[in-house]
Amino acid sequence: MQPTAGPGPSSEALAKRSDRTELQLRVLTCERSLLHRADGSAKWSQGQTSVLAAIYGPRLTFAKKEHPETCVVEVLVRPKTRLPGPTERQTESLIRQCVEGVVLTAMHPRTAILVVIQVVQNDGCVMACALNAVAAALVDAGIPMHQNFVSVTSALMPGASVVIDPDLAEEQAAEALVCSACTTCRSWPEASAAQKGPAVLAVYTRGAMPVEDYLTLVELNRQGCERVAQFSVMAAEKSLVGKSR
Amino acid sequence: MLSLASGSVFDSADLVAVAASSFDQTSGGAPETPVVCVGDTIATDGQEGFLRGHGTQIVDGELVATVSGAVERINKLVSVRTLKSRYTAELGDVLVGRVREISGKRWKVDINGRQEAVLQLSAVNLPGGIQRRRTAEDELNMRSVFQEGDLISTEVQSFFADGSVALHTRSTKYGKLKGGQLVTVACSLIRRQKQHFIPLESLGVDVILGCNGLVWVTPHVAGAPAAAADQTSEPDTDVEPSVSAKQRAAVCRTANALRALGALGISITPATIEDTCKASIDAGVQLHAMLEGPFLEVIISQETQRRQRQ
Numbered sequence: 001m002q003p004t005a006g007p008g009p010s011s012e013a014l015a016k017r018s019d020r021t022e023l024q025l026r027v028l029t030c031e032r033s034l035l036h037r038a039d040g041s042a043k044w045s046q047g048q049t050s051v052l053a054a055i056y057g058p059r060l061t062f063a064k065k066e067h068p069e070t071c072v073v074e075v076l077v078r079p080k081t082r083l084p085g086p087t088e089r090q091t092e093s094l095i096r097q098c099v100e101g102v103v104l105t106a107m108h109p110r111t112a113i114l115v116v117i118q119v120v121q122n123d124g125c126v127m128a129c130a131l132n133a134v135a136a137a138l139v140d141a142g143i144p145m146h147q148n149f150v151s152v153t154s155a156l157m158p159g160a161s162v163v164i165d166p167d168l169a170e171e172q173a174a175e176a177l178v179c180s181a182c183t184t185c186r187s188w189p190e191a192s193a194a195q196k197g198p199a200v201l202a203v204y205t206r207g208a209m210p211v212e213d214y215l216t217l218v219e220l221n222r223q224g225c226e227r228v229a230q231f232s233v234m235a236a237e238k239s240l241v242g243k244s245r
Numbered sequence: 246m247l248s249l250a251s252g253s254v255f256d257s258a259d260l261v262a263v264a265a266s267s268f269d270q271t272s273g274g275a276p277e278t279p280v281v282c283v284g285d286t287i288a289t290d291g292q293e294g295f296l297r298g299h300g301t302q303i304v305d306g307e308l309v310a311t312v313s314g315a316v317e318r319i320n321k322l323v324s325v326r327t328l329k330s331r332y333t334a335e336l337g338d339v340l341v342g343r344v345r346e347i348s349g350k351r352w353k354v355d356i357n358g359r360q361e362a363v364l365q366l367s368a369v370n371l372p373g374g375i376q377r378r379r380t381a382e383d384e385l386n387m388r389s390v391f392q393e394g395d396l397i398s399t400e401v402q403s404f405f406a407d408g409s410v411a412l413h414t415r416s417t418k419y420g421k422l423k424g425g426q427l428v429t430v431a432c433s434l435i436r437r438q439k440q441h442f443i444p445l446e447s448l449g450v451d452v453i454l455g456c457n458g459l460v461w462v463t464p465h466v467a468g469a470p471a472a473a474a475d476q477t478s479e480p481d482t483d484v485e486p487s488v489s490a491k492q493r494a495a496v497c498r499t500a501n502a503l504r505a506l507g508a509l510g511i512s513i514t515p516a517t518i519e520d521t522c523k524a525s526i527d528a529g530v531q532l533h534a535m536l537e538g539p540f541l542e543v544i545i546s547q548e549t550q551r552r553q554r555q
Contacts, residue, residue: 039331058331058359068407104302104311109407111359139283142330144300144311148283184284233282236313240280240328 017170022163025152025224030132030235032140038116040141044133046165048123053133054116055141061112070105072112077130080119090204091117091127095134098181098202104144113143124167127179127204128153132228139236149201150232152224153179154217156209162217164224176207178217182225184232198225281310287323298324299333328510332358332432332457334410338401339441341422341455342412344391350384352391354399357432357457360409364391368402368413370420396422398453398461418442422453424488425463426500430507432458436514443515448522449495454513462499464492494532498522501535509541511548520547 020026026047035041038054045051058071065072075096077088099115115137117130131151138145155166155174163170171177182198203218281287287308289295297303300312301323310316314327334340334356342354345361352364366379369390391397397420402413414420435454443452444465453461488496502521506513521544530540 033329040329060359060361108359110409139313140329142312142314142327145283146302146311184282236282237280240282240313240315 017163022161023220025165025227026167028228028231030136030232032136032239038137038141040137040139040143042133042136042140043120044129044136045121046125046129046132047167048121049125049129049167050120051126051129051133052118052120053130053137054118055113055134055137055143056116057113057141058108058111058143059114060110065112066110069109071103071108073099073103073105073115074112075099075115075117077117078119080122091130094127094181094202094204095131098131098149099134099138101201102145102147102149102183103138104146107144122168124169124171125153125165125179127151128165128181131181132232136232136235147183148229148232149181149183150198150225150228151179151181152221152228153177154220154224156207156213156217160213162213162220164220174207176209176213176217177205178214178221179204180218180221180225182222182229184225184229198222198229279316280314281316281325282313283310285310287316287325289323294321296322298322300325300327326433329431329433332356334358334362334401334404335437335456336401336403338437338456339453340399340401340412340457341427341453341459341461342397342399342457344393344395344397346393347387350379352387354397354412356410356412357429357459358410360407362399362401362410362412363405364397364399364412364414368411368415370415370417391421396427396461398422398455422461422463425461426496428460428462428500428503428507430458430460430503430513431510432456434458434507434510434513435460436512438514440515445499445515445519447519448499449492450499452499452515452518460503460513462496462503464488464496497532498525498535501525501532505536505541505544508536509544509548511544517548517551520551 029045031043033041034043034052035054038056040055041053043050043052061072073096075092077084077091079088095115099113103113115134117134119126128151131149135149139148152165154162154164155170156162156176157170157174166174180203181201183201184198200218200222205214287301287310289308295308297308300310300314301308302311308323310325312325312327314325317324317326340356342356342362344352345355346353350366353361354364356362366384366387371383371390397414399412399414399419401410403411405411435456435458437456441454441456443454445452446465449465451463451465455461499518499522502518502525503513506517506521511517524543524547525535525540528540528543534540
């Protein structure tokens, strides 16, 4: 990573990538089963950004919170320092919607799944990294799901260029950001035979941009998700082979 | 094959990886267990009449995995088994659970499942005979049978409409557990077998293998079933049975053997428990050293041999 002079207003030199091209993702790493008290846990890193996710449940919850027909999903996001604020609330609600979208909630009535996310290191794309960590932790917890999901962020830089998987400096210099979660689609129920590939599950945007740029970024994210999905499936299979007996 | 320096810091993740690779070598040319991830299609070889088991769903006539794990096929039933998940109860399972709360005519029992299980007053043996009316007085005296925090051994009796579990302890072998040690392992490591109350006379311990991953180890009692408390004859006394130092050592050895097997992900059966304990005695391993690298290597090589024999 380029030793940047610290965050600040956009300058061309700051936003220029030195170690990868504009359309290149950072190195991904995934570790599972780190926490022994949780039912499932995973640590996901994208370059210098690193997020730890823990899943508790499906388990019993307070009578006030439970739903008679489905499993309730609760999400807690903890930033690296300070108390959680509105940004964290927003991340929580996006993650909750994604998890509710893929988990077979009707299978476990009157229970709750608690998702706890701790940001370990922030170098941009924390939301995407958190979503990926949650997806890996859900697999680790053995919770039945329709589909797994992955997430990628891309940014519209000053001068109408686009970058995928921005780091913190790029994220702060960017005019607009799009973070989307896509399914690891190998067989999405509603997908027709022609439209095979990652289906978009959720989109989060920040900043203003023209519609064409928005669509470009969503498509870029979709293609990025395809790559991340390959990695996520490979990582999952690697952790299963040899142990499953 | 096993290249861990002795005296190295114990790292279970490393050892599990070593165990996995050494087990791989034993399988040789045998077909590998197929592994699927969430959303993968499971090959059904074009056959029409497959049955959908746990961890699968049918999408457009294709069988799709909903969890990541190993595919198991029993005749036409296809299911996917995960490495770890919460316990899913089946009828007749022997469990070890902890009483969480008393409400009305029932105890709420934590069985490490998705919901707390229910043990009804009518599903326990009360002191003074089996055929007895449950009076309001019995309801008030429920704490004299099981208190909050008590460990009990029970059996799954039935299910409610929402999937929660009803338990019973209507046999002398079930009831409150005391004077022993509890070990928790992943519930997938304990297969359902004929006997879950296992007297291991050679080791001098009795073991209760709860299907929910809770294992109870007590000193061996000759002739008696493994469960300690007999609620029918005498009222519950809080006097702990006296245990000699030798018996304590035997219990600790068995408990550490279970922990080691659990850390390595080796399935827990009477044979594996006995082999592990005997290996530790033969090698002169101290109790505290049973969870350290060098002895775990011994267990791995033992398991490798066992699988080669099969």
